[in-house]
Amino acid sequence: MKAARLVGLRQIELQEVARPEPGPFDVVVQVQAAGICGTDRHLYHGEFPSRPPVTLGHEFAGLVVAAGAESGHQVGGLVACDPNIFCGTCPECRRGRVNLCARNVAIGLARDGGFAEFALIPGHRALPLPPGLGAEAGAFAEPLACTLHGLDVARLVPGERAIVLGGGVIGLLAVQLARAAGAEVMLVTRHPAKREVALALGAKFTAASTDEALALWPQGADAVIECAGVPETMETAPRLASSGGRVVILGVLAKGAKVTIEPFDLLFREVSLLPAFINPFTQSRALDLIASGHVQTEPLITRRLTLDEAPAAIAAPPPPGDIKTLILP
Amino acid sequence: MKAARLVGLRQIELQEVARPEPGPFDVVVQVQAAGICGTDRHLYHGEFPSRPPVTLGHEFAGLVVAAGAESGHQVGGLVACDPNIFCGTCPECRRGRVNLCARNVAIGLARDGGFAEFALIPGHRALPLPPGLGAEAGAFAEPLACTLHGLDVARLVPGERAIVLGGGVIGLLAVQLARAAGAEVMLVTRHPAKREVALALGAKFTAASTDEALALWPQGADAVIECAGVPETMETAPRLASSGGRVVILGVLAKGAKVTIEPFDLLFREVSLLPAFINPFTQSRALDLIASGHVQTEPLITRRLTLDEAPAAIAAPPPPGDIKTLILP
Amino acid sequence: MKAARLVGLRQIELQEVARPEPGPFDVVVQVQAAGICGTDRHLYHGEFPSRPPVTLGHEFAGLVVAAGAESGHQVGGLVACDPNIFCGTCPECRRGRVNLCARNVAIGLARDGGFAEFALIPGHRALPLPPGLGAEAGAFAEPLACTLHGLDVARLVPGERAIVLGGGVIGLLAVQLARAAGAEVMLVTRHPAKREVALALGAKFTAASTDEALALWPQGADAVIECAGVPETMETAPRLASSGGRVVILGVLAKGAKVTIEPFDLLFREVSLLPAFINPFTQSRALDLIASGHVQTEPLITRRLTLDEAPAAIAAPPPPGDIKTLILP
Amino acid sequence: MKAARLVGLRQIELQEVARPEPGPFDVVVQVQAAGICGTDRHLYHGEFPSRPPVTLGHEFAGLVVAAGAESGHQVGGLVACDPNIFCGTCPECRRGRVNLCARNVAIGLARDGGFAEFALIPGHRALPLPPGLGAEAGAFAEPLACTLHGLDVARLVPGERAIVLGGGVIGLLAVQLARAAGAEVMLVTRHPAKREVALALGAKFTAASTDEALALWPQGADAVIECAGVPETMETAPRLASSGGRVVILGVLAKGAKVTIEPFDLLFREVSLLPAFINPFTQSRALDLIASGHVQTEPLITRRLTLDEAPAAIAAPPPPGDIKTLILP
Numbered sequence A, B, C, D: 001m002k003a004a005r006l007v008g009l010r011q012i013e014l015q016e017v018a019r020p021e022p023g024p025f026d027v028v029v030q031v032q033a034a035g036i037c038g039t040d041r042h043l044y045h046g047e048f049p050s051r052p053p054v055t056l057g058h059e060f061a062g063l064v065v066a067a068g069a070e071s072g073h074q075v076g077g078l079v080a081c082d083p084n085i086f087c088g089t090c091p092e093c094r095r096g097r098v099n100l101c102a103r104n105v106a107i108g109l110a111r112d113g114g115f116a117e118f119a120l121i122p123g124h125r126a127l128p129l130p131p132g133l134g135a136e137a138g139a140f141a142e143p144l145a146c147t148l149h150g151l152d153v154a155r156l157v158p159g160e161r162a163i164v165l166g167g168g169v170i171g172l173l174a175v176q177l178a179r180a181a182g183a184e185v186m187l188v189t190r191h192p193a194k195r196e197v198a199l200a201l202g203a204k205f206t207a208a209s210t211d212e213a214l215a216l217w218p219q220g221a222d223a224v225i226e227c228a229g230v231p232e233t234m235e236t237a238p239r240l241a242s243s244g245g246r247v248v249i250l251g252v253l254a255k256g257a258k259v260t261i262e263p264f265d266l267l268f269r270e271v272s273l274l275p276a277f278i279n280p281f282t283q284s285r286a287l288d289l290i291a292s293g294h295v296q297t298e299p300l301i302t303r304r305l306t307l308d309e310a311p312a313a314i315a316a317p318p319p320p321g322d323i324k325t326l327i328l329p
């Protein structure tokens, strides 16, 4: 079978590899849709640790074509992959904080993932798609699960205000989740087309900059969801929070990168900074939210590519206005 | 009567002023003990906004010597002052976040306080001391209430670890509250005598520096309570938090002062920053905790001065090793 | 002025009384809309304690026509009354649980209320209506604030399911709030017209009985909101909760009335019972939710009566299908 | 090897069975201490479903004498068994509520447990004992983990009051946990010796009955922890809760048994009923709390028996005053 494999620093190529055989607890998934994520590009550029050679792709869904006897699955089911295989026994797992597992083995990073015709994953990491959901929607389960964790951390209640910073896929999922939680939502992003998408998905306001956002809501928002992952938004996020507000950090800065905060301001307005890391027990709820229509994924798909096109698409920066590129093997 | 009044920038003096008369909702308290707080020195140096001329002193307790008909008090009761008169009608008050009241009028800052023979305060800001508690203990009600809010925000559960940064009065109260919540506690402070006090008050470990602390607990603590209020500890606090930990910010830096954080580290270890500002509905619980013996105040009193000595004591920096100086008018 | 006053057991009459004059902290409100609540009927029948003679009416809004100097209000503003005057100094108030205030003095129960041409209330209990909101909507602020407290207690997150029991005004407000919180909502009530209203207000399903509800959702709901206040629904509510679910009790049974629970079932499915009593700090959020369109009140108004008609309307049971009767003085 | 096996209704006998061999993910534990639990007696009497023939015993600890290659364990380690093998893939597990797993397979109930010389368990259900802890203490890990979950649900903060109902092992563990959380604790139990133990373990008060308890604390307690599991205490528990209090239900009544509640009282005092079922992610914290000395187990051991004596001990009711009987194979 074909697989897009990272073979070294800035080296990704389509290779012919053996089709995987399932162990008793595993399933083999025929990948139908796999999203390219910023992390894939970080891995390519060596900005994140990885273990080449490895097949990338941690956001994918497809058809179960082989199922181990103890996998809990039947051939023929549609599933989405939850890429995080937490260990279950480290101190973090023992207290239920599995997203912080020190021994997490991530599919598509530390073992072969979904930019391939077939992918081998443990049965318990294959989540059945709710009736009516296709693999393209299922490919959003992982990024949505991460965003949902961020929104859980934000604890929005109906009638509050939320500002989402960054109009990428995470930001546009956050817009929808904040709205589903009863918040009035503003998206701040520079690209006009993304602002249009946000309005179509339920944002009440959009802004191109922090200043524009403050002009619209001088009191700020109860929750500010940082989804841009750039120093500028990380630093201005607290300014956009209202008194008593929460800044949720979903965006990833480079390891070692610093930003400044003003503790006096955080303290006197009691604004908290709450990071939300990957997806602890949120992926099946994420699928349900797509199935119930609370979250739309179709408007977020800006490109569909073949597996052959995957290496070049990962090696290149995303085209302007790109939200989510799906590989359809 | 005599009162220690701030009359202008770096000008504090003992003045003879009229003894206050209570309105129908007020009480007049004969001040028996009033603590000097770092804030008093900030007000003296103009580092915090104030409205001179004003009698300072916001941590005090004493005897009700006159009580308005609607005050809810009787002459003869011992009370501690809760200095924050929140408005009850601003958006923050309406949603119960009274510590963030935009129109808070603080006794001893914006109106006359407790460095005086008598103080006039609204009846609802005079909390009856639990049986057996004297005014010296009562003078700790306000700082303890602030620290208790910090510990509420920390949400410690039995078996967790807490590191308290700074061995001033707030830090040594935090040590006792963290221990009362079932945590194993380490105090980090430079002054050896304060470390001794912490051990006597239930800390299990002490350290003179962040490095010493990390040598003792390389995994860090579930909650790090910043009570030093200096840039150095504010910046190192997240490093002392374990994966999934909370950094509670009680210490006050100067307005405009910045410190740097590393968002990548906060995110991947999901360490949150949680400021805790003054005392929302915590002061009566604070008094109960002194009464029940969970919190000791006597070991924290390092000086007792007369009202005549108050102006000089506020104008000068605290003597080395000072924890809490009480004015006994 | 005219006022509908309870003068004794099962005696309510329209009386001519003096128009109130505001003290320095009070406002006089020209009542424009006042809702009849089940509690008014309970007071009439002596099922709730009251202090006749007293003007009933605790759900009202109108125009400020006189304002004390310290009231914080200007003549000409539209306000909604929050009827609960908590004391601020009892143990419950001191820890912020003002809805449990032992000395609460409720307007329209323990002192004169809103079934009158004019009502005198403390300035801090008069909440300005958001721009665009009229007095009819404002008359829903109190019942909505109570329901909102119930929904806060329910802690629904997007994608969960909620079952509301009882299609009165509380139930139909709960339907809207649960939906605003991202839940899929089912209303259970016997009256077909109320089920129609629920569907129009965002319920996804309705049922006429518990059995019908279970047939639709055999797994039950994450939150069951009891708003019928009858023994039958109180007792079946836990059966409708899913494993790990919450039963929120808003409905009021008679003092002393008992229902049975099955502790084994509650325990093994970890279903909790969470009562929610009146409105702690929720009324301004309630108004905002009407203003933002999350909650519609117009479809809940089934009758508009004059002040002259109020006594008879309170003395009689509500007509079949009645949801909210407003008195327009 | 020898094992105490349930072979049918009210039939338990010591049998000679094959010593288990570990699969790749399993460990074999040489059982050094195993506690008899009320559940064992319920299984014997057919009051709980079981699958005989099965070796009972779900509270045990011992030495790893064989370890599969993927078990994560080394021969020679001391471990405590967490008996609940949750499935990881049902809807409850997927959202992290593993204690509600619909497919939980409990060791000592649905598969062979610890009343035997050796027990085979999955490596991830074997928790390493903290340094210094022996198997007798380790045998308390499971009941303490359940009790700890109850205390987590109670959310006690320092300065609150807790009443524990029932002086069995669960009650006496609850006493210690409530105290560790900073609460003032009262134990209510009829047996004088158990009350003595409670006082020695940190209870401040004891009472022989609900009436005695109310005489001591007329306002009730912030948290009432039901650990008796009898209809009487289940029914009186809410009466012992203060306004705003929480009743935590740990005790198990028979399936189908009913008790009555008074909804009016629960509502007007906003007293919630919070069941806490088995141990979600709490067992390693439980071990840490024994290791740190917050919880003592030695005073709770009232009998030590051999494996030969186990069947008779399970078949008979516990002797008066019995707290925890350990089987030492």
Ligand SMILES: NC(=O)c1ccc[n+]([C@@H]2O[C@H](COP(=O)([O-])OP(=O)(O)OC[C@H]3O[C@@H](n4cnc5c(N)ncnc54)[C@H](OP(=O)(O)O)[C@@H]3O)[C@@H](O)[C@H]2O)c1
Pocket: A037, A038, A039, A143, A146, A147, A165, A166, A167, A168, A169, A170, A171, A188, A189, A190, A191, A192, A194, A227, A228, A229, A230, A232, A233, A249, A250, A251, A252, A253, A276, A277, A278, A279, A323
């Ligand atoms: N915490 C987690 O578990 C988790 C999981 C997944 C992803 N992430 C992180 O979340 C972040 C977002 O992911 P993504 O996939 O949505 O990335 P993305 O597609 O690159 O989106 C980031 C967006 O931020 C916007 N942006 C850049 N600079 C901005 C500025 N100064 N002000 C406002 N917006 C700005 C960009 O849009 P414009 O050019 O239109 O402004 C861009 O579309 C990334 O850092 C990613 O690593 C975290």
Ligand SMILES: NC(=O)c1ccc[n+]([C@@H]2O[C@H](COP(=O)([O-])OP(=O)(O)OC[C@H]3O[C@@H](n4cnc5c(N)ncnc54)[C@H](OP(=O)(O)O)[C@@H]3O)[C@@H](O)[C@H]2O)c1
Pocket: B037, B038, B039, B143, B146, B147, B165, B166, B167, B168, B169, B170, B171, B188, B189, B190, B191, B192, B194, B227, B228, B229, B230, B232, B233, B249, B250, B251, B252, B253, B276, B277, B278, B279, B323
């Ligand atoms: N959030 C609130 O509501 C609230 C309420 C009250 C007070 N506060 C603030 O809380 C802070 C503490 O108040 P306080 O009255 O306890 O003040 P304090 O007496 O000045 O105590 C601060 C302590 O921090 C220690 N410290 C200084 N630099 C340190 C370092 N690099 N590492 C470790 N410890 C260091 C000092 O002790 P050593 O010299 O021994 O190290 C000093 O005793 C202040 O910033 C105050 O403004 C906040």
Ligand SMILES: NC(=O)c1ccc[n+]([C@@H]2O[C@H](COP(=O)([O-])OP(=O)(O)OC[C@H]3O[C@@H](n4cnc5c(N)ncnc54)[C@H](OP(=O)(O)O)[C@@H]3O)[C@@H](O)[C@H]2O)c1
Pocket: C037, C038, C039, C143, C146, C147, C165, C166, C167, C168, C169, C170, C171, C188, C189, C190, C191, C192, C194, C227, C228, C229, C230, C232, C233, C249, C250, C251, C252, C253, C276, C277, C278, C279, C323
């Ligand atoms: N907790 C609080 O703070 C608070 C505040 C306000 C009100 N309340 C209480 O909340 C409850 C509801 O108030 P409301 O004003 O909405 O009262 P309501 O208008 O009398 O509504 C109750 C509804 O329950 C329905 N009902 C009666 N028996 C039922 C059954 N067996 N199954 C399903 N539905 C049933 C009735 O509708 P159908 O005939 O259509 O079934 C009725 O419309 C009352 O008990 C009230 O006292 C509590």
Ligand SMILES: NC(=O)c1ccc[n+]([C@@H]2O[C@H](COP(=O)([O-])OP(=O)(O)OC[C@H]3O[C@@H](n4cnc5c(N)ncnc54)[C@H](OP(=O)(O)O)[C@@H]3O)[C@@H](O)[C@H]2O)c1
Pocket: D037, D038, D039, D143, D146, D147, D165, D166, D167, D168, D169, D170, D171, D188, D189, D190, D191, D192, D194, D227, D228, D229, D230, D232, D233, D249, D250, D251, D252, D253, D276, D277, D278, D279, D323
């Ligand atoms: N939720 C869970 O996950 C979980 C886990 C483990 C156990 N449990 C349950 O927790 C309960 C306690 O377990 P255990 O092992 O401690 O049982 P236990 O040893 O039987 O203790 C129950 C105690 O309740 C006391 N009691 C009986 N009637 C009483 C009354 N009217 N008033 C006050 N106390 C009374 C008895 O002591 P006196 O004779 O001295 O009064 C007895 O010692 C059981 O129901 C058990 O099934 C639940």
Ligand SMILES: [Zn+2]
Pocket: A086, A087, A088, A089, A090, A091, A092, A093, A094, A100, A101, A102, A103, A104
């Ligand atoms: Zn792990």
Ligand SMILES: [Zn+2]
Pocket: B086, B087, B088, B089, B090, B091, B092, B093, B094, B098, B100, B101, B102, B103, B104
């Ligand atoms: Zn205010």
Ligand SMILES: [Zn+2]
Pocket: C086, C087, C088, C089, C090, C091, C092, C093, C094, C098, C100, C101, C102, C103, C104
């Ligand atoms: Zn009160």
Ligand SMILES: [Zn+2]
Pocket: D086, D087, D088, D089, D090, D091, D092, D093, D094, D098, D100, D101, D102, D103, D104
């Ligand atoms: Zn499961």
